[in-house]
Amino acid sequence: xxxxxxxxxxxxxxxxxKQYGSDRPALLQILQSVQRKHxxxxxxxxxxxxxxxxxxxxxxxxxxxFYSFICSVPKGRNIVRLCRTISCDMxxxxxxxxxxxxxxxxxxxxxxxxxxxxxxxTNCLGMCDQGPAMLVNDQVYTHLNPExxxxxxxxxx
Amino acid sequence: xxxxxxxxxxxxxxLFSEYQRGEGIxxxxxxxxxxxxxxxxxxxxKGRGGAGFPTSTKWMLTAAANADKKFIVCNADEGxxxxxxxxxxxxxxxxxxxxxxxxxxxxxxxxxxIVYLRGExxxxxxxxxxYLSQMREDNLLGKNILGKENFNFDISIRLGSGAYVCGExxxxxxxxxxxxxxxxxxxxxxxxxxxxxxxTVVNNVETLASVSHIIFKGGEWFKIYGTNKSTGSKLFSVxxxxxxxxxxxxxxxxxxxxxxxxxGAKNTKAVQVGGASGICxxxxxxxxxxxxxxxxxxxxxxxxxxxxxxxxxxxxFMEFFIDESCGQxxxxxxxxxxxxxxxxxxxxxxxTFSYINNLKELCRTMQVASKCxxxxxxxxxxxxxxxxxxxxxxxxxxKGKENVKA
Numbered sequence: 001x002x003x004x005x006x007x008x009x010x011x012x013x014x015x016x017x018k019q020y021g022s023d024r025p026a027l028l029q030i031l032q033s034v035q036r037k038h039x040x041x042x043x044x045x046x047x048x049x050x051x052x053x054x055x056x057x058x059x060x061x062x063x064x065x066f067y068s069f070i071c072s073v074p075k076g077r078n079i080v081r082l083c084r085t086i087s088c089d090m091x092x093x094x095x096x097x098x099x100x101x102x103x104x105x106x107x108x109x110x111x112x113x114x115x116x117x118x119x120x121x122t123n124c125l126g127m128c129d130q131g132p133a134m135l136v137n138d139q140v141y142t143h144l145n146p147e148x149x150x151x152x153x154x155x156x157x
Numbered sequence: 158x159x160x161x162x163x164x165x166x167x168x169x170x171x172l173f174s175e176y177q178r179g180e181g182i183x184x185x186x187x188x189x190x191x192x193x194x195x196x197x198x199x200x201x202x203k204g205r206g207g208a209g210f211p212t213s214t215k216w217m218l219t220a221a222a223n224a225d226k227k228f229i230v231c232n233a234d235e236g237x238x239x240x241x242x243x244x245x246x247x248x249x250x251x252x253x254x255x256x257x258x259x260x261x262x263x264x265x266x267x268x269x270x271i272v273y274l275r276g277e278x279x280x281x282x283x284x285x286x287x288y289l290s291q292m293r294e295d296n297l298l299g300k301n302i303l304g305k306e307n308f309n310f311d312i313s314i315r316l317g318s319g320a321y322v323c324g325e326x327x328x329x330x331x332x333x334x335x336x337x338x339x340x341x342x343x344x345x346x347x348x349x350x351x352x353x354x355x356x357t358v359v360n361n362v363e364t365l366a367s368v369s370h371i372i373f374k375g376g377e378w379f380k381i382y383g384t385n386k387s388t389g390s391k392l393f394s395v396x397x398x399x400x401x402x403x404x405x406x407x408x409x410x411x412x413x414x415x416x417x418x419x420x421g422a423k424n425t426k427a428v429q430v431g432g433a434s435g436i437c438x439x440x441x442x443x444x445x446x447x448x449x450x451x452x453x454x455x456x457x458x459x460x461x462x463x464x465x466x467x468x469x470x471x472x473x474f475m476e477f478f479i480d481e482s483c484g485q486x487x488x489x490x491x492x493x494x495x496x497x498x499x500x501x502x503x504x505x506x507x508x509t510f511s512y513i514n515n516l517k518e519l520c521r522t523m524q525v526a527s528k529c530x531x532x533x534x535x536x537x538x539x540x541x542x543x544x545x546x547x548x549x550x551x552x553x554x555x556k557g558k559e560n561v562k563a
Contacts (some may be wrong), residue, residue: 005400023333024333024334024336025333025334025335025353026320026335027335027336028315028333028335029315029316029333031318031320032276032316035318062336062337063337065321066320066337066338066339066340066483067317067318067319068277068278068319068320069318069319070318073394083478084476085239085433085473086238086239086397086459086470086473086474087237087239087396087397087459089473090398090461090465108331109313113292122277122319123236123238123321123477123480123481124236124237124239124240124477125277126235126236126239126240126241126243126244126275126277126278126416127241127399128238128239128240128241128242128396128459128521129394129395129402129403129404130392130402131396135277136274137280138280139280140277140280
């Protein structure tokens, strides 16, 4: 990581600490903000958060490793999460799943080589009456079929 | 196809009955704390998340606690597979949920309310924040609410990050405090040692929404609906094999077969009541009633017709528990994996009945020895599916599944 990138990340985290406070309850909110913007929380970011919250870096890592929406390794620019719970499954999830894999040429858990999309599974999205459902970043899409799902994915940058 | 705040009005006996924003708060300020607790006790309202703890008792304990600060937490970490009633309440009836929180704050003497919204529902955040700003403008939040001196209360929204176990109230509090969402030992309960160590009421979205109606219309009115042990009505999230999936408000005490009729379910083989951690009810028991005294549920109803393979259903549930177990206690961390191995062996037709009995024994161990509700209830579906569908799953020769199609 370049020096100026480090500086700007530090500044960003300092601003988050100003916004959410430097007490422990702020940790998850700070991590969520960094994750939202950078799609992962780098080692350097973890160290800076730990320094500013006055806790050990491993405390920060421990929290990251617990939550499935926060990660410490880089992912694609867009994270696509397909619901794999039984109601979506019965509504035709498998067809959507294979169409998406074919189209992007990757498996679930992988990222496209252009870093455009990371494919993941997720548990119940609370859209069981409108399945199959998926999240693209924080937006939810429902009543998917193989074609609409692929069109949605082809439409994101 | 994005989901935004909707104005689609529904109808139902209690939650979906008429209510204008702020009505419950106004009435609460007239009634005073004692009378609010009295109405709540009269109503017999129990927690709608699934555990069914009497809400009035929870509030009384917190109201009686002596502390500098108290908190109201709205548990909107709706993660139980097949549950989506909170989504409907938050998107279409936010006034019920937030008014309920203000009433709770007034009753127990809290100034801060926190909504713990599951990360998957982040798309609602903007509309909910806007709604709260509107409430502040109308003096339904903020200082001296509706002119009541020294009654200050405000609500903030915090997001989860994709951990089912955070729906457990002590795990939720850990998460709010910025830690891994691992459940705590109880006691102490949140009513005395909750968020940041202060007395805290943690209520489900639907519980708080019910409170608004109860306070405005009275505990006796609420009790008209439901049964003696399960008063009022319940939102049921219906999905699976039926013509009209969606959220239905029905009085407690409704029979399963009546519900199936309403939602247009045909050739039904089984109904999973209470989500992955609930029980699977076969056709022969469709006369059973939905209520705390019989088939209890946080609202998830998943319907399976004759064409479904129940072992595949069970496997889906078990994958979920393995994924969502926090790994803190052994019965849950290892137990779910062992049950999954069992399912895979059954799938291959590679099992003995004494092995199955050992697995059932393991289920009982998990139910008593797990630290929180996740591990205590994850064996429910294993036990009920194997027992109620033993003919289809275990009584076939060799390869387990040849009598059933996909």
